[in-house]
Structures are given as structure tokens and as C-alpha cells.
Amino acid sequence: MNIKGGRQIMEFKFSEIPKYLINLFLILWIGFTVFMFLWLIVSSFKSTREIYMGVWTLPKTFGFDNYIRVLTDFGLLRFMLNSLIVVTVSTFLVLVLSAPIAYTLSKLRFPGSSYISMSFIIGIGIPIQTIFIPLYIMISKISLTDSLVGLTILYTVTSLPFTIYLLMGFFKTIPSTLEDAARIDGATATQSFIKIMLPMARSGIISAGIFVFVMLWKEFLLALVFISTESYSTISLGLYSLITKLTYTGDWGGLFAGVVLVILPSILFYGILARKFIAGLTVGIGKG
Amino acid sequence: MQNCNKGGKKVRYDSNIDRKRYKKFILVSTIPVVSFYVIFMIYPILQTLYYSLFRWSGFSRDMEYIGLRNYNQLMTDSMFLSTVWNSFKYVIFGAIIIITITLLFTYVISNYKSKKLKDLVQMILFVPNTISPVALALLWGFILNTRWGLLNGLLGRLGLDFLQRGWLGDQYIFGAALSLLVWIHVGFFIIMYVAAADRIPPSLYESAQIDGASSWKQFTKITVPLMKDVIETSMVLWTIFSFKIFGYLYVFGAGGAGADAPVAVRNISVQLFLTAFGKRTPINRLAYASAMAIVLLILVAILVYVIRKLIMSGEAIEY
Numbered sequence: 001m002n003i004k005g006g007r008q009i010m011e012f013k014f015s016e017i018p019k020y021l022i023n024l025f026l027i028l029w030i031g032f033t034v035f036m037f038l039w040l041i042v043s044s045f046k047s048t049r050e051i052y053m054g055v056w057t058l059p060k061t062f063g064f065d066n067y068i069r070v071l072t073d074f075g076l077l078r079f080m081l082n083s084l085i086v087v088t089v090s091t092f093l094v095l096v097l098s099a100p101i102a103y104t105l106s107k108l109r110f111p112g113s114s115y116i117s118m119s120f121i122i123g124i125g126i127p128i129q130t131i132f133i134p135l136y137i138m139i140s141k142i143s144l145t146d147s148l149v150g151l152t153i154l155y156t157v158t159s160l161p162f163t164i165y166l167l168m169g170f171f172k173t174i175p176s177t178l179e180d181a182a183r184i185d186g187a188t189a190t191q192s193f194i195k196i197m198l199p200m201a202r203s204g205i206i207s208a209g210i211f212v213f214v215m216l217w218k219e220f221l222l223a224l225v226f227i228s229t230e231s232y233s234t235i236s237l238g239l240y241s242l243i244t245k246l247t248y249t250g251d252w253g254g255l256f257a258g259v260v261l262v263i264l265p266s267i268l269f270y271g272i273l274a275r276k277f278i279a280g281l282t283v284g285i286g287k288g
Numbered sequence: 289m290q291n292c293n294k295g296g297k298k299v300r301y302d303s304n305i306d307r308k309r310y311k312k313f314i315l316v317s318t319i320p321v322v323s324f325y326v327i328f329m330i331y332p333i334l335q336t337l338y339y340s341l342f343r344w345s346g347f348s349r350d351m352e353y354i355g356l357r358n359y360n361q362l363m364t365d366s367m368f369l370s371t372v373w374n375s376f377k378y379v380i381f382g383a384i385i386i387i388t389i390t391l392l393f394t395y396v397i398s399n400y401k402s403k404k405l406k407d408l409v410q411m412i413l414f415v416p417n418t419i420s421p422v423a424l425a426l427l428w429g430f431i432l433n434t435r436w437g438l439l440n441g442l443l444g445r446l447g448l449d450f451l452q453r454g455w456l457g458d459q460y461i462f463g464a465a466l467s468l469l470v471w472i473h474v475g476f477f478i479i480m481y482v483a484a485a486d487r488i489p490p491s492l493y494e495s496a497q498i499d500g501a502s503s504w505k506q507f508t509k510i511t512v513p514l515m516k517d518v519i520e521t522s523m524v525l526w527t528i529f530s531f532k533i534f535g536y537l538y539v540f541g542a543g544g545a546g547a548d549a550p551v552a553v554r555n556i557s558v559q560l561f562l563t564a565f566g567k568r569t570p571i572n573r574l575a576y577a578s579a580m581a582i583v584l585l586i587l588v589a590i591l592v593y594v595i596r597k598l599i600m601s602g603e604a605i606e607y
Contacts, residue, residue, distance in 0.1 A: 015502035019399070022392045029393075030412050033471075037415075039438070040427065055441055097324070100317030108310050116322060123329055127532040127588065129557050130581040133564055133574050134335035135328065137346070157328040160321060189313030218420040220535035225565055236420045240539060243426055252430075259423045270418040274411045282483035 037267075044256035051252045066257035070242065074254070076261055078231065079238030086148050086234060087216045090155035094163050094212050097156070099205055102167035103193055107176065117168065123161030132225050139226065146229050154222050159212050166211065166281075170204030171197065207276045214270055214277070235262050333585070339578040346564075346574030358579035368580065370551060371559040372587075378466065378530040378555055379591065383523055385470050390477045390522070394515075395507045397478070398485040410482060413475035421535030428468045429540055432456055458552055465540050465553040469533065477522045484518040485511055520599050527591045531584060532557055556584045 043051060044066055046059040071077045104110075105117045135154065136145065144150030174197065182192045198205070220236040227233055233241065239262050246255045270277060340359070343352040362368050393413070400406045416424060431438045432455035440452045455464050488511060496506045512519075534557045538549050548566065549558055564577035 018504040022396045026393055026396055097321050101321045104314050104317045108314055110314055125528045129560050130336055130585045131332035133578050134332035157324055189310040214418045220421050236422045239422045262423050263419045266418045278479055281479055
């Protein structure tokens with residue numbers, strides 16, 4: 001089949017018509033996705049008048065007026081900082097809490113450990129909506145609603161099940177031979193975890209970290225429920241309030257600039273590390 | 289989950305000395321996390337169940353036990369029932385469309401010879417999953433805006449004016465919202481599917497290739513049947529996702545100016561949020577919303593169970 005090499009690809013075959021059609025569909029799909037983001041970036045430089053005059057035209061000048069306006073007047077800079085703090089701290093906490101237990105559950109099995117693993121897998125499926133009412137009561141009793149600390153706790157806890165599941169997948173792929181050798185030499189679990197497992201699982205932990213960061217950066221529901229003061233808004237929530245404000249004034253130029261600012265960190269972060277990110281998601285496939 | 293441990297080697301700790309040496313680590317790594325998990329995620333489910341049996345607006349001591357009356361009221365709440373119906377529509381139509389498109393894309397992508405191209409295509413398809421739902425919903429609303437949206441604009445330029453529609457009107461808005469969800473989730477599931485297709489050993493295709501079977505035939509006759517378990521997993525995941533979906537729908541329909549999402553696009557999650565915390569609700573009805581949450585949880589559990597039973601009635605695939 002591959003003897004003819006490159007020429008095989010160019011040859012037209014009737015039996016391969018489905019492939020050509022689906023490829024065309026895929027190209028259109030990807031073209032649409034890429035175009036959308038390019039269009040968004042271009043539009044974010046247009047004045048609102050220019051947008052109303054035509055959504056398909058290029059802006060006359062590429063000025064940063066829209067960006068400066070939403071960052072300062074509408075406080076987007078503040079929202080981004082809030083998100084950066086909450087998401088970074090949460091991601092760190094999630095990893096610190098998840099890595100040891102994922103190691104324990106995947107390598108040092110003990111009576112009942114499979115039930116605990118199972119309960120985390122079920123936990124991935126728990127919709128936040130089924131727990132946010134008691135959580136709201138609980139968090140307001142300790143006066144942590146409308147606070148970045150409260151949100152950090154919630155983000156950390158709700159990210160645990162999936163992160164533990166991801167990391168368990170990684171630890172399972174690491175062969176136990178080195179660890180066994182260390183055990184025979186009399187190493188404690190803490191020693192073999194820190195000296196052997198952590199370095200070997202580094203790429204897995206980084207992937208999980210990126211995943212948690214990106215997912216929390218775009219989180220909206222918990223922020224909407226638990227934050228009501230603008231000065232504690234996260235980026236998604238801030239963008240939402242921006243929408244309600246700017247659609248009154250019809251300031252689409254400002255809105256698009258806001259959207260670009262919200263999605264740019266996600267895309268950059270994801271773009272740099274996408275391969276690890278995808279590897280992280282697929283490691284568990286085929287393992288049940 | 290039976291084959292959960294196949295991937296990694298299990299280390300057995302038969303000797304008691306080992307157990308003792310590892311005990312401290314096991315306890316320290318497990319107990320804090322499990323207790324956080326129980327306090328913040330498991331116990332609240334029970335609390336939600338408890339609240340749902342009361343008449344209670346939240347934040348007052350005034351709680352009256354009313355048994356299942358909240359649930360009875362839900363059964364006659366036409367607004368709630370239409371959001372239940374919508375949730376089912378999202379699950380069913382979404383599953384059919386998303387799984388079909390994802391399979392078609394898997395077919396072409398898994399046939400790409402170049403690993404780089406394969407990765408790049410998947411990366412681009414996945415991008416919407418990394419972006420704030422608020423941003424995507426706003427963008428989608430702008431594309432479909434009747435007066436100056438991109439879609440109607442494009443149709444006008446192509447001379448297809450007769451296809452222009454008020455996409456955000458009552459008649460089309462559900463489809464508009466569904467199309468947003470499809471665009472996002474195809475990019476999510478494609479990564480699972482391509483990974484699964486790539487894992488099938490090439491030797492299984494040899495005889496088909498000798499027979500000169502087309503690549504489409506090889507895909508439908510060999511690849512898809514072997515991907516059965518991944519397809520099942522994706523259906524379970526989609527069921528959970530689509531019932532949970534909130535941000536996309538909440539923002540998409542809201543159309544700015546603080547108006548609530550139109551009933552046509554609301555699923556249970558949106559209705560539940562609006563009942564519990566919505567700005568327009570005169571009093572918070574936390575107990576009634578708790579009953580909705582329990583219904584949501586039960587529906588998801590039943591659907592997941594049914595999917596697993598119906599589709600995976602066959603034996604596990606080994607290759």
C-alpha cells in the first residue's frame with residue numbers, strides 16, 4: 001500500500017469519496033474556528049461606529065482605545081488579577097493535595113482503597129448545581145462568601161476528583177521496578193514518593209496543573225453564585241457584568257476587546273502546552 | 289471498571305513490616321483529602337436532599353417540614369417541566385450530532401500520515417474548550433444576531449437572502465444554542481476518539497487492505513466496532529456534561545441587559561440557578577431549588593445507568 005508513497009495520496013479513487021467529503025467538512029470547520037478568532041481580534045480594534053457600519057471590514061487604524069477603556073474604566077485589569085490569584089493558588093493546592101493521594105491509591109493499595117478511588121470517579125460526575133445551595137449556606141456561615149479565599153477553597157475542592165483521577169492514570173503508567181528496588185533498600189513511602197515517583201511523574205503533574213489552571217480560569221458558575229461585589233469578580237464574571245453594561249451603551253468595540261483579553265491567556269497558555277494538555281486527557285483512555 | 293488495574297502493575301504488600309512502614313504516608317496523604325471531599329462534596333448532597341423536604345426561603349430559621357410536597361409541586365410546574373424536556377433534547381440531539389461528527393472527523397484524522405498534522409488539527413478543534421463560556425456565548429450571539437450578525441451578513445453577501453432567519457427568535461434559538469454546544473464538544477470528544485482509534489493495532493487492518501477494502505469500509509467495519517467502549521464513555525460523559533451545562537446557556541440566551549435566559553434554551557441547571565439565586569426571584573426559594581437539584585441528580589444517575597446497561601450489554605473488547 002505504501003510502496004507508491006506520495007503518489008498514492010494524489011490519486012483519485014471513487015471508493016475514497018467519503019474521505020474527500022469529510023476532509024472538506026473538517027477543513028471548513030477548522031477554517032471557521034480559526035476565522036472566528038481572527039475576526040474577533042480584528043473587530044476588537046474597531047470603533048463601535050465601524051462595527052455598526054460593517055462587520056466584515058478592517059479597522060481604519062489599529063489603536064488600543066478599546067483595550068485601555070475596558071482595562072481601566074471597566075476594571076477588567078482588576079478582574080484578571082483576581083482570577084490570576086485565585087486560580088494560581090487553587091491550582092497549586094489541588095496539585096499538592098492530589099499527587100500524594102493519587103500515588104497512594106494507584107500504587108500503595110490498602111483495604112478500601114478501591115472504594116475511595118471509585119468515589120472520586122463518581123465525584124467527577126457530581127453537578128455543582130446539586131451541592132451549591134448547602135455550600136452557599138456553609139460558606140456564608142464562615143463569612144467567606146464574596147471573598148477570594150472562599151472561592152479558592154471551592155475551586156480547590158471541586159477540582160480534586162478529576163485531578164486525582166488524571167494523576168492516578170499517570171502513576172499507573174509508571175513501572176514499579178525502581179520503587180520496588182527502593183523498598184527493598186528500606187526506603188519509606190515518603191522517600192520513594194518524593195525521590196522516585198515525583199520526578200518520573202513530572203510531566204503528568206504539569207499536564208494536570210495546566211488542565212486545572214485552564215478550567216478554573218474559565219469557571220463561571222461558582223463565581224456567579226459566591227461573588228457579588230465587583231471588586232472580587234473573576235474574569236468570567238467580570239466579562240459577564242461587562243456584557244450587561246456595554247450592551248446598554250452598544251459598545252461592541254469594548255466588548256470584543258474584553259473578550260480578547262479574557263481568551264488570550266487561555267489560548268496562549270493552552271497553545272504553548274497543548275501537546276502535554278492533550279496527552280494528559282488521553283492517558284486514562286483504554287484503562288477503564 | 290473491572291479492568292481498572294490492567295494498565296499498571298500492582299504492588300502487593302504482603303509483609304506486615306511493609307504495611308507499617310507505609311502506613312503513615314497512606315494516612316497523611318488520604319485522610320485530609322478524603323475529609324475535604326466528604327465535607328464539601330458528599331455531605332452537601334445529603335443536605336440538599338434534606339432541604340428539599342422543607343418549605344424554606346433560605347437564610348431564615350423559618351423551616352417547615354412538608355415531606356415530598358416540593359416534588360409534587362415540581363411535577364406540575366410547567367416552567368420546570370419544559371426545562372426538563374429541554375435537558376433531554378440537549379442530551380439526545382446533542383449525542384446524535386456530536387458523536388456522528390466526531391466519528392466522521394476521527395475517520396479522516398486517524399488516516400493522516402503526519403503526526404504533526406494530526407496533533408495540530410486536534411489542538412485547534414479543542415480550543416473552544418479552553419475558553420470562558422461567557423466569551424463563547426457572547427461571540428455566538430453576535431454571529432447569529434439577526435440584524436448585524438455574521439451569519440445573516442454572509443448569507444446576504446452570497447445572495448442567499450432567503451435563508452436569513454431571526455436565529456435568536458423563539459423558533460430557532462434552541463438549535464442556535466445546541467450548535468454552540470456541538471462546536472465545543474466535538475473538539476472535546478475528538479481527542480478521546482482519535483486516541484482510541486490510534487490504539488488499534490495495525491495488524492487488524494492487514495487482511496482488509498489485502499482485500500482492497502476502501503478506507504471508509506475499514507473504518508466502519510473494523511475501527512468503529514473496536515471503539516465501542518470509548519463511544520459508550522463519551523455518551524456517559526455527554527449525558528453528565530449536558531445536564532450540568534450552565535454558562536453557555538445562561539449567557540447565550542440572556543442577551544445582555546440582565547434579562548434572564550429565555551425558557552426555550554434553559555436546561556434544568558439554568559432553571560435551578562434562577563430559582564435559587566436569580567435576580568428576578570422575589571424571595572430565594574432554596575428548598576424548592578434543592579428539590580430540583582435532587583431531580584437533576586436522579587435523572588443523570590438513571591440515564592448513565594441505562595446507557596451502560598443498554599449499550600454495553602456485550603462483552604468487553606479485547607485486542
